[in-house]
Amino acid sequence: MDLILPYLATLAIFFFVYNILTWGLNIQFGYAGVLDFTFITFVACGAYFSGVFALGPGQKSTGFEWILGLNWPFPIALVMGALAAGLLGIVIGLIAINRLRSDYMAIVTLATGTVIYGLVSNYTPLFDGFDGLAGLQTPFSQWLNINYNQFTYLWVGFCAVVMVICWFIAQRILNSPLGRTMRAIREDQEAAEAFGKDSVRVRLIAMSMGAVLAGVGGALLMGFIGAFNPAGWTSGETFVVWAALIVGGRGNNWGGVVGSFVVAVLVNEATRYIPPIPGNATLIPTVRNMLIGASLIAVLWLRPEGIIPEARRRFYQLPLLPGRRTPAEGVGGAGS
C-alpha cells in the first residue's frame, strides 16, 4: 500500500498533465489545423518560466545560474509560465503561420524549436544550460507542513483543479463561433478567407491558446518534479502528445482524454516503473517507443479519425415542422 498509492498518485498527475497537453495540441491542430511539430517547446517554456519565477536567484559562483529567480508563490509562477508559453506561441506562430501553409509551416515550427533547444541548452545564463533548473522548493510547503507523499496527493488535487479550468477553456473555444471559424479554416483556409475570415489572426489565437495549455502542463510538471532540464523535452516528446491526440481522436476533447490515458499514461509513463531487465537495459524503453508507433499505425489504419471521432454538431434544435420534407426525400434533381 505504501508503494502502490504514491505510484497511482504519480500516474494520476501524469494523466491530468497529459490531458491538458493533448487539449492544447488539439486547439492548435484539431481545431485550427496548425501543424505544430514543436509542441514540447511550449511545455518547456512553461516549465522553465514557472521555475525561474518560483525559484530563488541563481548564483554564478555556486554553479547555478538562471534569469529572474523571484521566489514567487508557485500558483502565480504557473500563470507566468503559461503566459510566457502563450507569447512564445505568438512568436513562433508569426514566423510559421504568417506566410506559409501546412507542411512548410510544420517544418518551420520544427526548425524554430530546434533553434530554441540549442539556445536554451547551451546558453547557461538563461536556464542553466544542460544542467537545467533544480532545487525548487516543494510548492505550498511555505504554508503547509507536509511530507513528500502528502505533497503528491495534494498535487493530484491541484492538477485536477487546474485541469478542470483548462477543460473549460478548451471546450468554450471549441463551442464558440471562434471554434467554428477555426474548424472552417482547418477544412479550407482559402475558402474561409474568401468569406472574410482573417486566417492568420485566428490561427495565431489557436497557436497561442494551445501554447498556454502546454505551458500550464509544463509548469505542473516543474512543480511536481522540482527540476527541469533539456533531457526532458527532446523533440521525441512532441510526438508522444501527437500520438495521444491522433489515437484518441482530434477535434474533440474527450478523444484527447482517451488518447492521453492510452498512449501517454499506460504506455509512456506507467512502463517507466518496470525494473530494467538485467543484461538488456534498453529493452523496455525500446518496446515502449515501438508500442507508441504501433498504436499510431493501428489507429490510422483501422480508425483514422481516432478512437473518439469529432462529434457532429446538432446543436440547432429545430424540430421539423409538419409539412416540411424529411431528410429521406433529399433534394430532388440535385445529382452530381
Add this chain to the structure above:
Amino acid sequence: MVPEADLFLRVEHLSHSFGGFKAVDDCTFEIARGSISALIGPNGAGKSTAVGLIAGALKVQSGRVYFDGQDVTRLPAYKVARRGLLRTYQVSREFPLLTVMENLLVPPPDQRGESLLNALFRPSVGRRQDAALASRAVDVLETYGLLPLRDEYAGNLSGGEKRLLELARAEMANPKFMLLDEPMAGINPALIARLDGHIRRLRDQAGITFLLVEHNLDVVERICDQVVVMASGRTLAEGSMAELRRNPEVVRAYLGGGLDERAVG
C-alpha cells in the same frame, strides 16, 4: 463603357504571369451596379486568374481593381470579402467536416463570438448571435431546399447540392457583389434552372450584383445583361450576347471556333 454613377467594379490594365506564362495580359473591363454580367472565353483565357486577382486571392502584379469606388488592388482576400465582394470557386469549396448548418453560420460578418475574450468569458454573446443567424440560416436553407440536410456533413452532399450550398453560404455573408466561378459546372439542366432562378432572385430582392464565369451560353443569354469576352488574357469585347454574336473576332475566338466550348461547360 458603364456610366460613372453605375460603375461598381472596374478592372484596369490587369496583368499576371505564372513564371513565363502571361495568364492575364492587360485586361480591362467594367461592371455596372445591379447587373448580372458574364465573363466568357475559351479555356485558358485567364478568366479564373482574373477572378483570383479581383478577389485578392492572387497578388496583383500590375494594374488596378476598383470596387464600389475604392481601390482594392492590394487588399488581401479576407479584406476584399469584408468590403462585400464575395467569390466562389470553380470546384465547390465547402467545409467538408462541418455540417450544412455550420457551413452557413461561418460566413456572416461581424460575429462577436469570434473574439477570444467573448469565447472564453462571455459565451452567451456568441450563442445569442448564433441563435439569430441560425434562424436566418433555416430560412435560407428552406429557400434552397437544403433544410432536410442541415445536420449532414457538407462533404457528404452530392455535386449539385454542393453547388446550392455554395450559393446559400454566400447569401449568408450579405455580399454586395458575387463573383461566381463557373457556378453551373457539372450539374444537370433542372438544377441549372434553379440556380439561375436564385441568382435572379438575389439580384432583384437583395440588390446583389453578379459576375459569372460561365461556359453555358444558354444560361448567359437567358440571365446576363452584359458579357465580357476574354481571350489569351485580354478583354476581346464587351456587350450584350446578341451584339457579341455579330462580332467576327468573338465568333472566331470562342463562339464558332474549332472547339465547341458549349460542350466543355
